[in-house]
Amino acid sequence: MRGKNLLIISMAIVFFCFATPVRAQEITPTVSDDEVNRVAQELYCPVCENTPLDVCPTKACAQWRELIREKIALGWSEQQIKRFFAEQYGGQVLAVPPLQGLNWIVYVLPPLVVIGGIYLAVTIVKRSRKSVIPEKKDPFQSPLPAPETVMKQIEKDLHKEE
Amino acid sequence: MNNPVENQPSSSTEKRRFPWVTAIISSVFLIGLLVVLGLWMKQSKVTSLEIGANVPDFSVTTFDGETYTKSALEGKLILINFWSSWCSSCDEEGYALEEVWQEVKSSGDIVFLGVNYVDTEKDSITFLNKYGITYPNGPDLGSKISRIFKVQAVPETYIIGRDGTLAAIKIGAFESADEIRTLLEKAAQE
Amino acid sequence: MIANIGFGLLVITIVTSLIAVITAIYGVTSKTRAMLETSRLAALSAFPLLSMSIAALITLLLSGKFEYVYVYQTTSLSMPVYLKIAALWGGQQGSLLFWCWLLSGFTFIVLIRKWKQDHDLLPWVIVVTNITLFFFMVLVLFFENPFLKYYIMYNGEVITSLFQPFHAITAHPTDGSGLNPLLRHYGMVVHPPMLYLGFVGFIIPFAYAIAALIEGRTDDRWLKATRRWSLTAWLFLSLGLVLGSRWAYDVLGWGGYWSWDPVEISAFMPWLTGTAYLHSMVMQDKRGLFKHWNVALIILTFCLVIFGTFLTRSGLFSSVHAFSESQIGPAFFIFIAVMFVVSLGLLLFRWSRLSSGYQIKSFFSRESAFLYNNLLFLAIFAICLLGVIFPILSELFTGQQVTVGPQFYESAAGPLFALLLLLMGIVPLTAWSTSSARNLGKTVWKPALISLIFPIAAVILGARNWIAVIAIWLAALVICVTLYDYIRSIGLRAANHHEPWWKAFLTLTTRNRRRYGGYIIHLGVALMGLGIIGIEFFQTQTQAMLKLGESLDLSGYTITYRDFQIADTPDGRNVARVEISIARNNQELKVVYPRIDYYYDSEQAVTIPGLRTTLADDLYVILVDWEPVTSEAATIKAFRNPLMNWFWIGSIVAVFGTLLALWPSRERKLNTKEAA
CATH class of the missing domain: 1.10.8.640 (Cytochrome C biogenesis protein)
Structure with a gap:
């Protein structure tokens, strides 16, 4: 009208x-x-x-x-x-599409994607933490290439410092 | 093939359960997406209405305030010309259309409708006065009519036969008044 | 003659690609060495064959044989040689052929270098790459043939055909219609090949992943073998995007570099998933995590690559890129669908074999940071996909046409980009495996404090938009933390090894190329972020019709219209040029010449801005319109884009970082020597 x-x-x-x-x-x-x-x-x-x-x-x-x-x-x-x-x-x-009819999708979906992402992040870490199995062998201990050992040393040094 | 590392390091001490929910949700989403794209492609493949196709009802309110509705004009030959004031080949065509309109308007069974495609009213009216066009002309509000005909660019002309179906199509500008007459005659015979 | 040879070579290539696929599958299943060798040779032959075909097309382009449709449509006599060569990817047909050529070349390199090493995977790599090649060759041969010729029929009608029809004579146009003038820019000359190098580069890791799935070799070998492929592909894709932006900035006269156009997004989407993949790849490499995820990501990236090629090539969306429309859409669509379904099926089939052996232990560990990174990239991707798909949905279901413009992407994806910056800022200081918020806080507070200088400076300089201030702080955080971590490591190494700092810097950097390469990329991205923040939040603009000698004021600058010239150039342009003086505090800084080039051959106009660029801001002046008769008055528009230059500087820094990460390490060189 x-x-x-x-x-x-x-x-x-x-x-x-x-x-x-x-x-x-x-x-x-x-x-x-x-x-x-x-x-x-x-x-x-x-x-x-x-x-x-x-x-x-x-x-x-x-x-x-x-x-x-x-x-x-x-x-x-x-x-x-x-x-x-x-x-x-x-x-x-x-x-931007006006807020009506099907166009709601454009406004509703992005926040939902973000919420879904947060939910995923939390559940993945939580589940992963729960199911930590006693490891026979830490994969860290596997022989690392030389530069990595250097870095590890540095990181250790850093932690000591703190 | 010799496969030296068949016995891979069995790092998976526990078998991860198969994520059915994720798999189902993502495949539904995926199929939906493919269907949508497929439908879209099928739809957009039809470049314009085909001759003989039934034209959906529409109405044009002219700049003078009169309303022409397709269903109310049944039994008449309707020539619909899509044009714009910013279109470079629409002026010549306007002259030719006006010339033919002067010949046919008295007969009463042919209607010319100029549909002003995405244009400003001020420029359109200037255009109409400049070229002395008198047949009914109106804006295509919300581009609804041009979407029915799947107009790609202006000018485009469509003739709807007396039975309400599409009788003739002209993409691009008419080169002469004769071409319009021929097309009208052809459309009238169908 | 040359065209016939070129076409003949294409026919041979499509046959060899088919042979390669069939013999590879047969060879693997029947364990026949001879078959595999046939397959290898067939796959290898595609590259020289297509190279010759490309050479034939370039010869036609250079020699100005306008009776060929492609030559007519993309070149003209007045074009310089480099543009005639660039015309190879300036049109639909040529660019598809170019795409095929790149794919055959990449397959060639892999086969030459890795045949012995990866003999179990490579037959399947051949299958995947050659199926893709076959598909694209079908398009080139049957839908988009670059070797078609114009013929005049007996009734005067001009038709295009490969062979001479009965009663027809060859048409001999004297000049071509020329390349789209918008494409005649160095950015556009290199942008498509870069993008295509990136697109096609991701096919190799994808092929390896599929090969590993089929063979059940679900260890990390496929991933490690293609690490540098992925990084190279990413580099080219990034370069392609940046060059495309530069082109838009220099030629389109929008005052900006990115408009969230569907076609831009279709090139951006594989970049997003590819970047996510580059990060999660590190996790599988170092921690054995995200194994399913990596396969899924590379499959997604591959499909998006094909989708991106399809969007730019099929005319599905109209946009600035809609230079071409064709009927190849459905073919693309079916190909993507089949590839996606088959590869996902394979992934599900091998699901249980791909279990990760290691767990994430803390919300604040580096593992978690990588997880968040991946989720953020995927969320941005989802938003982009929604924005691209929604107009289609709307038209399909409600019949209404809608536009999803930059505002949508900026408000939906903007916060996610901010979170990515935050993550990038924190991550160098997180520890692997176990890390708590407390530990993280302890290490982060010092650089975080330093980084506050930036937002404070911004507020002092007059920034009042709190979102912008936060964004500046986040970019500054990345810069400060990265530099802090770098300097701290250098200091420690110098102290431990009693080295001078520059030597410590060199050894650290050269021995940890991947780590520090990554850091430098992050630095570059943060600098680019500053540029984006500058133009997004602080861009100012003004426009007015000026008479000679009149001026405009824009954020402290005075922009004076001084002169107008219009003339024809020998290369077929009509150039309308204004002389604009840019001054500040009555002191002239620079004279720029914005212009509008009208190309007679293609009847198109191009707006070229006049640019004064400094580290603080860009002044971007365009000629909008002028009085046709008197040419005394002209409409001038000016933009001030603060910090814009940092976007380009940042991209160069990021490229440098990528090259560093790509450079083969010493150990690797030793290994290859031993192998040889």
Whole structure:
């Protein structure tokens, strides 16, 4: 619903801008390129995939940057502009999937991976510690190559020191 | 083959039990991944809709606020032209399309629909006025329509026959008004 | 003629690779020495055959025979010789052939050097490498043939074909369309071969692992025999990634070097698992731990290598790398699936034989640290995989296209990278086997205290982002601890052996190449980390349309637009160049010339930044646009990338460390002499 209203408003605005080019030009220069880029870098070019709008060199992207400039000049917030772009051109223009539907996976899975990793680390070490079997022969004692013995000596020395 | 080290140092004093759970989880995950990739490849292989295929319903709201819905236009020939103001070959084509539109619009059984592919409204309207295009034109909101037709680049033109199935495809710009007329006639006969 | 020879050689190679596989399997099962010898010769022959075929293709590229499709698509008359040679890997067909050539060369080296030593494993190594080679040769021959020619049919239609069709005449284009201009950069000239060397290099340890599984030789020999292969492959893969970043920094005009693009990630994923493997390899080598894990990791790395080649080559994802699209996707897909399932099956079959004999005793021991390291790398890998796969999932199940951009990777993997830094900082001071938090704390506090200087300095200099400050501290911790441990060892050795410190330093380093090589790599990575922190947290940028003489202000710098020139060059470019003066406190520091090169042959424009680089920061200026008629005003964009240079310096340090770790030790040399 909201999208439709936005659209109607924006169309009205576009007509307004078009009908009165003199005024439009008065508005646009007040928005600096930096302000435009701040929004543009959070948006992706809908046709040349995986290129953020702020660095995309094509004519189409230049037009979209101008669109962002107009919206900023009209006082739109970054969120509003992003939503507008997503409605106009599809969800792929957003740098990160919006929090809805299947997209939850993107937000939920990474923390789960981390938690799973911690769990694995703890269980592996714990289980390994429990099952320490009395070793007949410590593998350390097996003849090590010369440099290793040197290092061992050094490490021993270090521990003594402490 | 002589195998000198068959009796390896039996370091494994206790037989580690086989990690069934890990094995099952990882193989399920793996098969899932392969299936997904396979499906994806199968789907993305179809580059565009084929002639004769049934076109899903869609609607275009023009810049003037009128709404054209495919299902409501059943029985008419619908020419859908995907274009953009930033596309370099769309202007010439626009002239040609407009020329043909002037000839056919009175008959009432042919509809031209310009679908504005990922573009800004301001630039689109400037474009339409500059080239004097009068047939209905509207934006492709959320790129939904272009996804139905699997549009790769603009311009692309599709003609939907009177039975609602796809009758003709033109990838790239029309070179002349005659080419459009020929394609329309061909589509009308199907 | 030359092309026919080149093509003929490819046909022979595909036959020899098949013969090598069949005779190797037959030879092992029937224990026939003659069969094994046949297999060896067949496998050896692939390298000279493919070398000649490559030579044929290079001859065509250099002589400008534009009637050949590949020559037409990747070269043009105006290109210099080195780029014409680089065109070998500039296109799909050539790069696949190049890939095959590398694989045959690596197999060749292994067979020449190790045939006697590893006679029980090598037949299976031949089987694995030649099955892979066969698969890629099928792609080259039947899908992506580099020797196709243009023909004009009687009806005027131009077709591509290997042989002259009936009633057709050869087309003779006068000039080619030229290599994609984005690829005409030294970084891009060396980036693909480096990446491919890394990719293909990991196939050798994989082949050994599979051979060991099949033969039931589940001791550490496969791993030790391929230790240096793995390290070399890792080195090239890392170099490939860094050079690719440098290319992006120099040519793409993004102000950055890495954009978490699906294709970048597909080269990064085997690097992640490969790095995990390099670490866990040490554990099996020294402690007999992680035996299953190592096999699983190398299998995963192999599959990711093929997957990476597939992603860059099949056009599955559109990205900056989408220079080519082709129909070879399904073939790749089936190959990966089969290889993965078969090798995992083998691993499960040999599972019980691979049990570890040694246990981890403490959460703070070095063994545990290696375990955490592996889990972290795998977690980062999982996040990358999710980011790459999710857009596919979404489109498949909901029909919605989504982008998973850098923010996702940065926020999901960033903390894990920080933990890796922490681990890298602590690990030189952990002890093997038994170590407690107390012991660790005792040794770590001194260097940790010193490392606090860095974050404090950062705060004094104005850093207020606490995440950035912590990240700086972690990188500093790695540097301080590593140096501290190094210096302490040198001091002890000097005291014990009554040597001067420099001599102690040399003996320590040369006698423990693997250990200190590893340390130097860690130092390099920490320096690279500083560069990444600099650009991630402290990058500033500004953009404006300037008239001649006007200037921009950016973080204390004044960037003045002084001149504009536009001209055609003899090598087929139209160059629009601005002169920009960079000044600070009214003192001119440097004049840079950002430009946009428009290539007439391929109708593409390339944005080349103007760069002023120091150890403190990089000033990166690009020309965005200019007034076409008056050329009085131009839109200029400038980035300040603090500490960026440390990223490149760190990578050079890391390369040096890897070379040190790779250098054959004295004992090894003696051994080989005895063997000879």
